[in-house]
Amino acid sequence: MLVAVAKTVAAVFTSSASMVAEAAHSWADAGNEVFLLIADRRGARPKDERHPLGFGRRSFVWALIAAFGIFTAGAIVSIMHGVQELREDEAVESPLVAYIVLAISFVLEGISFVQAFRRSRRLARERLSSTWDFVLRTSDTTLRAVFFEDGAALIGLLIAGSSIALHQLTGVAAWDAVGSILVGVLLAVVAIVLIARNMAFLVGTTISAKERRQIGEALLRMPQIERLTYLHVEYVGPNRLFVVAEVDLAGDESEHRVAWRLREVERTIEKHEAVEKVVLSLSVRDEASLAFDA
Template sequence: MSRPPSETGPDEPVAAAAEESFSVGFAIGGGSPGSDSFLTVAVALGANLLIAVAKTAAALITRSASLTAEAAHSWADTGNEVFLIVANRRAARPPDRGHPLGHGREAYVWSLFAAVGLFVAGGAFSVTHGVGQLRSPTAADNFLLGYAVLAVSFLLEGVSFRQSVRQARADARVMERDLIQHVLATSDPALRAVFAEDAAALLGLLLATAGLAAHQLTGSPVPDAIGSILVGVLLVAVAGLLINRNRRFLVGEEADPRVRAAVLRSLLAMPEVDRVTYLRLEVVGPRLISVIGDVDLAGDDVESHVAVRLRAVEAKVSSSPAVAGTVLSLSAPDEPSLAP
């Protein structure tokens, strides 16, 4: 039995939405599937689009290498937000015959595309442009316009970053993690991407401002070109982090140990289950897991009755909105029991 991706799952402990649902130990959050992540991405998309247009105009007028790098950065972020919206929508599609566990892992595919785009369109371009400016320097002018655009960009990026921090902090509080630890560990790639990109954008704006100011003060375009290179290096580092996290979820990542312990406790609390000898919870989408385990059922029924009871236990576990599917087998008598 499968369920579509929901707002709760493997990195946010969850509980039964109704009495018949299987509990994994904690309270379910409200809202429609993916609503918080969609809002976070939508805010980032709107902010980055405005910023990209403003930076591009300012870069053309000032001819600043740092501003050009920042313009490329914002266009890359804008494209990435489109990928993340696609990721949210495709991952939320319900299970079908060909995908009994749903389409949750598509979120990591499209988020991986977004991270590669940040690497190429943002990082590689900025580094290449900065190196080109070192070889053939171009003097900048209209510095006041550049500072104004950078200041407005900082405010808009701050609005987007505040939304991602708000969502991440609420989720981190439930998981009893600190903010950064949760952003790195969450199975929600949209939240991680927007948080990391916004943090990098704010730092990149500071680097660009420093490069532009040094250009104005010294009269040399070299600091401006170095600022472009530093922005590129920053984006490459962030993209590398995002690529690696999406890769790990695509190849298979186990759920948080606290969620595993909660699921084990809930299984053992079921009157039908005497003991559990094997349990694996794998992340199969944003806040969504599959459950595989071996259990010893109570009583000593004939084989046909045991099969029916085992399927009933599977169905009960799959009733949780956080569970995409459940496969349970019978434990052998000599297998050691698991303890929560």
């Protein structure tokens, strides 16, 4: 919010369309952070009888609202203001003020982006994935939003600074307006990516083939499970899984004993921090076993 205030003051002093776009960008980011904070808190509520799969999907809803905020408050405002300024021939005043604010903002946004990048890279390595693929596919809506928003913020600052510099060098005021439009387009692309990913998780996207194989192999390593004939896993919140499987338990015991053992296996699996709910049923003997070849 302090960065947004600084950019707004700079926009007033300089009459720069690019600074107006950057101010709109920062105000959209500030509002977005509020929505993400709500997403984290609402999604972390423990499950109850009416919500057996927990409240994790609320995180995706609030993150979706935040992404729409970036599109409307950031992208549309920046593009519309840039188009309007194309018709004007107003010079940028006191460009030094703009450069100072942009430089300070770049340092602050850079620190935040480096933190998000390091965390993403570490988690990607743990999952034997590239950083980019992990950020796109992760169910952690907050991490993805911060990564994309801070990355876009750094690019937007460079665009704004370059536009003002080109305006100074050429004397053509249109460069400043073009900068505003480019910042708006950048925000629109980021918003569309975030909207698409959150919508995918809301409608019940399944895990990747690699993650499915890892979970299948982990289940088969359990001494109680002899075979696995069906497996469905989907995200019901950030880093929270709903697992449905058909298994063949080791041994040949009575129906009552098998039902009790199934419940014990479910409870064992649900102790994993990433598992919200597990539903197991028995496999039919003539059903083919699942294979999890790399």
